[in-house]
Amino acid sequence: MSTYLLRRLFQALVLLLIVSAVGFSILHLAPGGPLSQFAAGGEMTQADLDRIARDMGLDRPLPVQYAEWLWHMAQGDWGRSYRDQQPVLHIIVAHLGATLELMLTSTLIAMALGSWIGILGAMRRYSLFDSLATIGAMIAVSIPTFWFGLVVIWLFSVTLGWLPAGNRYTVGDGSWLNQLHHLIAPSMVLALVSTAVWSRYMRSSMLDVINQDYIRTARSKGIPERRILFRHTVRNALLPMITIAGLQLPTLLSGALVTETIFTWPGMGRLFLDSINYRDYPVVMGILMFTAVLVLLGSLVADLLYGLADPRIRLA
Amino acid sequence: MIPAQNPAAAAAPVLRAAPRRRLRNPALRRFCRHRLAVFGACAVTLLTLLCIAAPPLLPYSDTFIDIRARFTPPGGSSAHLLGTDQLGRDMLSRLLMAGRISLAVGFSAMLISMVIGVCVGLVAGYYRGVLGTVLMRFVDAMLCFPSIFLLLAVSAFIEPSVSSIILLIACTSWMEVARIVEGQIRALRERDFTLAAHAIGAGDARIMFRELLPNAVAPIVVAATLNVAHAILAESYISFLGYGIQPPTPSWGNMLDNAQTYLESAPWLAILPGAMIALAVTSFNFIGDGLRDALDPRMEGR
Numbered sequence: 001m002s003t004y005l006l007r008r009l010f011q012a013l014v015l016l017l018i019v020s021a022v023g024f025s026i027l028h029l030a031p032g033g034p035l036s037q038f039a040a041g042g043e044m045t046q047a048d049l050d051r052i053a054r055d056m057g058l059d060r061p062l063p064v065q066y067a068e069w070l071w072h073m074a075q076g077d078w079g080r081s082y083r084d085q086q087p088v089l090h091i092i093v094a095h096l097g098a099t100l101e102l103m104l105t106s107t108l109i110a111m112a113l114g115s116w117i118g119i120l121g122a123m124r125r126y127s128l129f130d131s132l133a134t135i136g137a138m139i140a141v142s143i144p145t146f147w148f149g150l151v152v153i154w155l156f157s158v159t160l161g162w163l164p165a166g167n168r169y170t171v172g173d174g175s176w177l178n179q180l181h182h183l184i185a186p187s188m189v190l191a192l193v194s195t196a197v198w199s200r201y202m203r204s205s206m207l208d209v210i211n212q213d214y215i216r217t218a219r220s221k222g223i224p225e226r227r228i229l230f231r232h233t234v235r236n237a238l239l240p241m242i243t244i245a246g247l248q249l250p251t252l253l254s255g256a257l258v259t260e261t262i263f264t265w266p267g268m269g270r271l272f273l274d275s276i277n278y279r280d281y282p283v284v285m286g287i288l289m290f291t292a293v294l295v296l297l298g299s300l301v302a303d304l305l306y307g308l309a310d311p312r313i314r315l316a
Numbered sequence: 317m318i319p320a321q322n323p324a325a326a327a328a329p330v331l332r333a334a335p336r337r338r339l340r341n342p343a344l345r346r347f348c349r350h351r352l353a354v355f356g357a358c359a360v361t362l363l364t365l366l367c368i369a370a371p372p373l374l375p376y377s378d379t380f381i382d383i384r385a386r387f388t389p390p391g392g393s394s395a396h397l398l399g400t401d402q403l404g405r406d407m408l409s410r411l412l413m414a415g416r417i418s419l420a421v422g423f424s425a426m427l428i429s430m431v432i433g434v435c436v437g438l439v440a441g442y443y444r445g446v447l448g449t450v451l452m453r454f455v456d457a458m459l460c461f462p463s464i465f466l467l468l469a470v471s472a473f474i475e476p477s478v479s480s481i482i483l484l485i486a487c488t489s490w491m492e493v494a495r496i497v498e499g500q501i502r503a504l505r506e507r508d509f510t511l512a513a514h515a516i517g518a519g520d521a522r523i524m525f526r527e528l529l530p531n532a533v534a535p536i537v538v539a540a541t542l543n544v545a546h547a548i549l550a551e552s553y554i555s556f557l558g559y560g561i562q563p564p565t566p567s568w569g570n571m572l573d574n575a576q577t578y579l580e581s582a583p584w585l586a587i588l589p590g591a592m593i594a595l596a597v598t599s600f601n602f603i604g605d606g607l608r609d610a611l612d613p614r615m616e617g618r
Binding site: 014015018019021022023026135138139141142143144145146147150151153154158249250251253254257258261262272273276279284285287288291292293295296 | 352453454456457458459460461462463464465466468469470472545549552553556557559569572575576579580583586587589590593594597598601602605
């Protein structure tokens, strides 16, 4: 296990370096580079721009700038926002809670609902339920999240008036019931794609396990079907889903951005969009790097958990 | 003996077999059995034809502003079949013109991303070693960035136009293809026919493009179809958020941009363009699924 752990950690570290290089390149190779927000006004002369470039250290060779940038990033100095001079990392962390709350809730919904659909679909393969679930999953991943969000708002907020159309809580009402009420619609919207993906992988994983020898052995031993299903099949079928949960992270983050925009949810995605509107590049780059690192860590943790849960993996 | 045979009798079995010959191709037969895929193919064809041919035939152009007729609901007026928007522009006309842009973005972005993805995958899978490892780790790193974040971050730097949006989407969606191609090529280059090609003195480029690539075409075609779906969806996302195709050029995404404002009074402004996106994307996904079953029968029903 320790060799596996070390190798996996080393891979993640290498990947982190490449990710940081890609992020740095996007910032610097984009037309205008980090200076573009100064040049955009048109009031600055070339001499002014040169001076700013020198002050910001932008006249030095790129590898030197990259090394320095990386060193600052590693120390937690992610720069300061152009808008209010707050440290970038501080701003991101302040908005992280709302996003995590949304992502966690919708992941729980997706896991519960998706597993149930996947298991039932695999047990009754090619039944009406299975076909409907297949078509439904295909449609669910094809619908734009923002559109589904608009339809949910139109139906549940505008027409029926059951759910609030946005925000995390009603101003002046801090009760958890109120927060929960506000959480329902956005987490439902965000969970749609994950539920569909989860159900497909769960079904596929169930079908893999059902054909294994040990299921046949269990059946020939005379173990009741229910017990085979839950103790043998589902338990083993859930193992590869740990990886899927890790792989879902980028999709989930992208979905969160859109969902937060529609439901005026004060999370990281909305902060990202606001920062783009204000041309607040340090925050934009900070969030871009932050999400990439989050995805990287997510897949690392998923792999390690999979290794812990399934002893067969550690040998590979 | 042979000249004495009745020509009609000899032709008869051929004639009877003729209708079946059309579907002798097993892949085509499997594709046609996949009803959803056939539906998808029909829907895409119909949608594309409508978007290309229909706009000039409609009574109102997509840019004609009829301020007195604004917010006409669908079916509310015989002249505006699908109603009008907040400026009184004909929705049907706008939807079809937007379809031209959205479908064009989808197809063009797919083509470019396939070229990038296939080339990277081919080189990485064929040469392996340091070059292959570096390329594939770069692919891994690119995949760490959530696609919408990456799209928005870069689109904030550039001047938005149809061609820059196409390039942008292509540059952020080639990685999956590269992974698929790399895996295929890695396996194929171990096969005997690659050795044989080497033995007759074929160069690297010839082996890659003439021997290996044609053998990997099935998963590439599937990935290409799914890539169109992805590109249409990506365009709609960034246009909806205001960084994609800029008005007055309509696209399905930017038609939804300010629809949220009128959600209460004119829900069709939000529902119709979204339904078009959903229809187009679902159709391409259905086709991709059908192609996967048709071209790789082992995966059927999974």
